[in-house]
C-alpha cells in the first residue's frame with residue numbers, strides 16, 4: 001500500500017493557543033502597572049506592614065550556615081533530603097510521627113507533592129474520581145486532570161454569606177465510591193479562608209472513612225491560621241481514622257521561601273511494606289518528572305529544624321506572620337459589617353462578593369489587583385494601603 005505522502009504530521013507551529021494561567025497573568029499585569037499607589041492583593045505571598053516579603057531572619061542565618069558548611073552538591077536521589085522529611089514529621093503528623101506505615105519525601109513545593117500524590121492514585125486506580133469542593137485553588141483541577149483522573153466538583157462555599165455549604169459537602173462525600181479521593185484543604189482554605197471547624201472535620205473524616213474514600217489533604221499554610229498544632233487537626237484526624245491517607249505539604253509559605261520550592265509528600269497505607277511499595281512508585285514517578293527536587297531551600301529548612309534554638313526562633317517569626325494576618329483580618333472585618341465574615345476566616349485569602357466586572361473596575365480605576373473571582377490576599381498590602389483598600393471595596397459593594 002502506498003503511503004499518503006501529502007498528509008503532513010503536525011508540527012510545533014500547529015499547537016493551539018493556551019489560555020494563560022489567570023493568577024500568573026495577574027502578577028504580570030500588576031508588575032507592568034506604573035501607578036505608584038497600586039495595591040497588589042493578587043498572588044498569595046505574605047507581606048509585612050511595610051509591604052515587603054522579607055526573608056525570615058532565621059532563614060538568612062540558616063542559609064549562611066549552609067554556604068559555610070556545605071561540602072558537596074552531589075545528588076541526593078529522587079526523594080531529596082531524607083532528614084528534611086524526617087524533621088517535618090512531628091510538626092505535621094504530631095502523635096503519628098512514629099507510625100512506620102507513613103513515609104514521606106521531599107518535593108518541589110506543594111505543587112510537586114500534589115502532582116506526585118495524584119500520580120500515585122492514577123497508578124493504582126485510574127478510575128478513581130477526585131471529589132473537589134469549589135471554589136478551590138485554581139491549579140488543583142489542572143494538576144489532577146494532568147494525571148488523567150476525573151475531577152468531580154461539589155459546592156463548598158456560599159460566597160454571599162461567607163459560609164461553608166457543609167450539608168452539600170457531606171452529601172457529595174456520601175456519594176463517593178470506595179477508592180475515590182476526597183481532596184481537602186488542611187487549613188487556611190485557598191481561595192475562601194473558610195476552614196472546617198473541629199466538629200465539621202470530625203464529621204467529614206467519619207464519612208470519608210465510612211465510605212472508603214482516600215483523604216488527600218493539601219496543607220500549604222500550616223501555622224498561618226490558628227497555630228502550627230491547631231492547623232494540623234484535620235491531617236491528624238485523617239491519620240487516626242483512615243488506613244490510606246495522602247498529604248501534600250508545603251514550606252514555601254511558613255518558611256517564606258516561595259521561589260525555592262520546598263515541599264513534601266507523605267503517604268500512609270495499611271502496612272509498612274505496602275507503604276514501602278507505594279513510595280517506590282512515588283520515587284519512580286518523581287524520577288520521570290523532575291528526577292530529583294531542588295536542594296537549597298529544603299537544606300536550609302533542615303538546618304533550622306535540626307537546631308533547637310533556630311527552630312524556636314522560626315516558631316516566633318511564624319507566629320508574627322500569623323498575628324499580622326489575623327490582625328489585618330480584624331481590621332477589615334470591623335471596618336464594614338458586610339466584611340465581618342473576614343474576621344471569622346483564616347489564612348491569607350478571603351473572597352469578596354464582587355462580580356468580575358467590579359473586580360476589573362477596581363483594577364482599572366483604583367489600581368487594586370485581585371483575582372477575577374474576588375479572592376484577595378489580606379496581607380498583600382502594606383498598612384498604609386489598608387484604608388484605601390477598604391474604602392474602595394466598600395464603594396464597589398455600594399452604599
Ligand code: LMR
Pocket residue numbers: 023042043044045137139190
Ligand atoms: C496562590 O494561590 O496565590 C499561590 O498558591 C501561588 C500560586 O502558585 O498560585
